[in-house]
Amino acid sequence: MSVHPAVPGTAAAPRGLARFAAPRGPREERCELCAAVVGEGHRHLVDVERRALACACGPCATLLDRSSEAGSGEAGSGVAGSGVAGGGRFRAVPDRYLADPAHRVDEQAWERLRIPVGVAFFFRNSALDKLVALYPSPAGATESELEEESWASVLDGTALAGQLRPDVEALLLRRHEGRVECFLVPIDICYELVGRMRLTWQGFDGGAEARADLAAFFAHVRERARDLPRDLRGDGE
Incomplete structure (x- = not known):
């Protein structure tokens, strides 16, 4: 069964997250x-x-x-x-997870993104030849309406942005407890996260279940991620 991510410039169709948001069943996938x-x-x-x-x-x-x-x-x-x-x-979609210990994406940089939630992901759409920024919401994957130039300087804060493979990998950011986490991840887990948030979100702030699910998701990402090799970090060390 195909899963249709949100296409930039269009609303995120609910069926696009069906596989990740629907309860597991006996459906046979091929x-x-x-x-x-x-x-x-x-x-x-x-x-x-x-x-x-x-x-x-x-x-x-x-x-x-x-x-x-x-x-x-x-x-x-x-x-x-x-x-x-x-x-x-x-x-x-590759199966690599990378972290950048030397990234410089801080809360001030996050504020420039003007994203209303604490999680966002970015990927290069090769067909449109542009970088796309999305974030999870109760309605699904929502595209940031900022122009690429408006947040390109934020992406300059991590060497991971230059390592992204178009279409299949994403830069995943989370603002949490006064800091910003930054990972390079497979694109499919970003849509999995969107589906999980859409399924569990309640009220204005998501509710306890959604927060716990988000914490578990990022714990898994941290466990899988290996540090970007030092010679690719651009930190001068």
């Missing part, structure tokens, strides 16, 4: 490329033409990883005409 049944914890693809996330089996995701790394123009073994090679219609 790989978008070869139709093989996929289990829990399977990887995802970004369909760059439809601006959607799709399920992927392990072999197809690995094929796309290798095609992307090789820069091959050859078609893969998936659906005929799907253009699954690196640079084609589908791109595998």
Whole structure:
């Protein structure tokens, strides 16, 4: 089953978060490329033409990883005409989590974003050739209306922004207890977070359940994230 992220310039469609917001059921999910049944914890693809996330089996995701790394123009073994090679219609979402101990994104920088909640994520949309900023809300993924130039200086505060792979990775920020956390994460977990917040949010501030879910989510991200290599941090050390 495909998952459709919010397309910049449009309202976030509720069906776009159906997989992450709906209760787990016996639904059988299949790989978008070869139709093989996929289990829990399977990887995802970004369909760059439809601006959607799709399920992927392990072999197809690995094929796309290798095609992307090789820069091959050859078609893969998936659906005929799907253009699954690196640079084609589908791109595998990688499984890397990075933290930048030297980032300089502080509360003043966050204020310049003018985002009304304490969480936001940014990714490069290759089709539009622009950076997109989104944040979770009770209605789904909401796009920041600031122009890219307005918050580019904020992104200059971390070397992670320069490491983002277009379409498939995001810069995830959280303002919490007087500081800003900053991670590079797979794009699909950002939409998972949006779905979880939409499912649990209550009242004006989200309520205790949503806050606890958010804390657990970021604890998982911290556990998975490894520090960006020092030679890529730009901290002068």
